[in-house]
Amino acid sequence: MTSGRLLVVRCLALLVVAFGGTYMVWRWSSTIAWGAWWIAIPLVLAETYSFGESVLYGVTMWNSRRRPAPPPAPRGRTIDVFIATYNEPLEIVLTSAIAARDMTYPHKTWILDDGNRQEFADAAKRIGVGYIVRGPDWDGRPRFAKAGNVNNALFRTSGEFIAVFDADQVPDPAFLDRVLGYFDDPEVAFVQTPQRFWNVPRSDPLGSGADLFYGPIQQGKDGWGAAFFCGSNAVLRREALMALxxxxxxxxxxxxxxxxxxxxxxxxxxxxxxxxxxxxxxxxxxxxxxxxxxxxxxxxxxxxxxxxxxxxxxxxxxxxxxxxxxxxxxxxxxxxxxxxEVARTDRALAIDPIVTSSITEDMATAMHLHALGWASVYHHEVLVQGLAPEDVRTMLSQRQRWATGTMQVFFSDNPLLLRGLTIGQRLMYLATMTSYLNGFAAVVYIAAPMVFLVSGIFPIRCDSIAFFVYFMPFFLCSQTLFVVAGNRSRGLWRGQQMSFALFPTWIKATIAGASAAFFGKTLTFAVTQKTKQATGIGLRHIRPQLIAMAALVLAGGYGAIQAADGQRPLFASIITLIWVGIDIVLLSAMTRAARYRGPGHIDSPFPRALTDEVRDVIVDIHHPTIAGSTAASQPCHAPTPPAANVPVRAAGAELAILLYAAARFDAVAALALRSHVAESVLDGAPVVLVDVSGVRTITPSAVAVVVDLLRLLRTSGGDLRIFGDSRSFALAYETMALSHVTRLHGDPEEAADSAYANGPWRRGPAQRGRGAHRQSTIMSGPR
Structure with missing residues (x-):
């Protein structure tokens, strides 16, 4: 947004507050028809809510931020690229994975397959990317859908940054080069880029295009330091997630x-x-x-x-x-x-870097990162092309999941009460959350004109002309602000229609979110189908909207007849009929959506080489004798524990194992340590003692792995004891408030309790015959 447009937006926002505030004072003080309080009070409450939403929209746009070009991507950073999938077709996932593999900045690409499908493992091997599934630790334990899938991968990889893409999101080769420069600022936790859907026609009957959100709104939130993480098309700092x-x-x-x-x-x-x-x-x-x-x-x-x-x-x-x-x-x-158990042995992971308390894990994670003081960036450049729903049922399921998770956070983790957020950040999160309360306001806006047209009871006690004089300046300024701040974004009108017409979805989502927050009701994560699921016209999915439209038409016809016969005030009837007409036009968006049968033929925006490779791999997997090809490169699988070693025991004694932490104890070193601890678990669930006295540098990723190692050993009946005089390790424990969770012992004698003090200490496999220094080098990196 240019500085001139921003000035106009700020002036319009002030006018909205001035005219809207005047109108609401007049409404509450002089116009409530107390004799019909049952409709008058809901109507004035709905109007107050709408005024509040207009103010929040103005506040969002007030600080709209147009960022300059980012710095060049720094060299030598390590990045893990995650393609999260559950039940999507192989062709869609392969298209995204190959495009991600071919991004120009050096990185590792991983398919995170929550469906654990053999053909996907074979495909990953053929295209030369990593393949991660959940291990047996997840069996019989909460899985947390996509959040759990990504968290599982975070504890099996070690890149400084992670890029997250949904299975249908195809990145541009320059994606990483364009966004990594922002991380020169050590306080930046994530960079979000827009979502753009290549299978949406220009008319956008399902309202999938989100040009207003992925544009002016995100730029406005970015100006307040509250750009949202949207679950895909983003790069995140691993250490920020682990610290969270x-x-x-x-x-x-x-x-x-x-x-x-x-x-x-x-x-x-x-x-x-x-x-x-x-x-x-x-x-x-x-x-x-x-x-x-x-x-x-x-x-x-x-x-x-x-x-x-x-x-x-x-x-x-x-x-x-x-x-x-x-x-x-x-x-x-x-x-x-x-x-x-403090180590959460009833869970597959002790630590949840991606928040799992909501089915909209992306927004909840971003909000808590902001509360910890981390910064975010919205990069307004389309670098990814994805797929949108192609039928009304799938679209409604997707919108309900988004809204339900958002309202779950609203009721259980309200941003107004969350410690650490700035006032601007609180308002930005509040604006998104309260937008879904519009479902209740919409019901009032549908019912109020019908009450007057059918019964003659007008919920506003005032002269019609006075109402017109007070209301119209507020209404016109609000709409002008919406259009001007939209900055020629496509889909502005469709967005307004959908915000109103989806009132049944918003109401159900609010009730479900409240039930989850207050009564512990479990919410189901409904994966958005990436192929058209419904056939024919989906009118059965929009019954509430059809009923509302029919009732408005009947009430409007009856009211018009009554007005023509002099039974209703003419001017009030005209205004109310216009109101009815606006309601019908807004609701009509759903009939168009229900009749939509897909985009028809739209040329793929992807290069021919990409689509040809996808086709060849699929043929190779399903018909290997026809294709006759072999893998182009070897896959890069996630680290797995080495083979178990034969334990050394004394008769009647318990087993204890001594391991060393590296001088630079980061994600790489911690994963190496985890590998050896997993080996020790196979040897008989011992007590593992880790000497951290040589640690000079430690990262949140390493601390998170240590805490999860406690879970791993406690699950197997063993225990983890940390000891050593390391100022860095002690400071990390204090910073993360872990000193009340698990003890950092001063020496090995203190670490080993009486049950193990007289038992043998078995050193790790490399330590036998080569010395302690060599042991620490092999197991955990240089000291």
Missing amino acids: GLTMFSRSAAERVRKALHDGRRRVQAAVNIHLPGDIGQIIGRRAVGLLVEAEARVRRGDVLADVTYVLRRQIKSIALSDMLPQPVIDAITDTLGAA
Whole structure:
């Protein structure tokens, strides 16, 4: 937006506030028809809401930011490119993966296949990209849809930055070169670019084009330091995500453990009362309940949570012998220990870098990154081409998921109450969240004119001309602001239509989001289909809109007849009929959407070489004898643990293993450490002691892996103990508020508890015969 246009926008925003504020004061003070309060109050509330939305739109546009060209991409950075997929067709995913592979800046490309499909693994091998699926740790545990898929990949890769694309988003070769320069600023957490859909016709009957959002609105939010992460077409700093995951983990740990112990104690007590009538069983049951009470008290006192849960597990194990307790009691105890374990053994990952508390994980992640003080960038250049829904049912499902997740965040994590956000950031997130409350306002705007036309009850007590004089300046200024700030963006009118016409979707989403936030209702992540699913006209999907349109037509006809007969005030009737006409025009967008049968033939915007390679790979996979080709290069798979080594044990003694952390303890070194810990788990779930005394530099990624290693070992019945005098490690623990979660021991004797103090310490495989220094080099990098 040019400086001249921005000045006009700011003047219009001030006029909206002035005229709108005058109108709302007049409405609330002089015009409410209290005799018809049941429609008058909802109407004035709806108008107040609309005024608030206009003000928030003006505030957004007030700081619209037009960024200059970014700095050149720095050399030598490491990037992992994620193509997230679940059930999309192979052709679509391959198109995105090959285009991502061919981006000019050096990087690694990974297909994150949540569908775990063999043909996708074969395709990844043929095109020379990595292939990541979820491991057995995820079996029977919450998966968190796309957020879980990306988080899983974050703990199996080590690039400084990650680029995230949906399965149908095809990047330009220059994508990374165009956005990486922004990360010269160490405070930038992510850079978002627009979404553009190549299969949308110019008429855009489904309202898929989001030129207003991916343009003036994002530029406005960017001006307030609140550009949104939209889940795809973005590059994120790994360390920012890991810092976020660690912070949210540590902040919630104590309350989560305390609540799990409290709820588990009640469940175990109930199981004991029902299934343990005997004296011996009651004694054991009461002892188990007493241990849970004692553990909860320790949490309240502020004891280190890892110590509390480890001691509790060992104490419970010593009394809860399986042959003395019935299965329901064992299940209650086991579930309680899993839920109360600070390392989250009931989850596949201890840390969630991408927020999993909402099905709109992108917005929630961005909001919490901003709350931590990280910056964001909106780069207004189309560098990715994607696919939009091609039928009304899929479009409605997509919009409901977006709205439901947003309202879930609104009710459970309201930006007005979130610590760390600036006032501008709070308003930017609030503007997006409250926009979905428009569904309730739309119902009022549909019902109010029908009430007058049918019954003659007018919800506004005033002279019609006075209403016209007060209302029209506000209305005209609001619409002018919308158009001028839109800066010739396509789809402005279609966006207004859809915002009103999708009122049933917004209402359902608000109710679902509130139910999830207040009553713990589980929300289902509905993957947007990338191919047309519906055939024929989809009128059955827009029944509420059709009913509303029919009711408006009937009420309008009846009211017109009444006005012609002198039964209704003529001027008021004319204004109301115009109101009805506007409602019908807005709602008519849904009939057009329901009749839409796809874009027909649209030429692919992708180069011939790309489409030819996709076709060849698919033929090669499905008909190898016909294609007769081989892979062009070897795949780059995610790191996997090495083969297990034979443990060294002393008779009757437990096993303990000593490992060393590298001097630069970053994502690469932490993944190497994780690999050796996974090996030790296969050797018999020991206590693993990690010496961090040589650590000079540490990153949030390394700390996050360490916390997840605690989960890995606790799940297997072992434990992780960190020791060593490292100022860097201690500072990281304090910064991430982890000192109350897990203990950083001063020396190995302190780290090894009495159960392991007299047992053998087995050094890692490379350490035997080569010395400790060589061991640390091989396992965790140079010290």
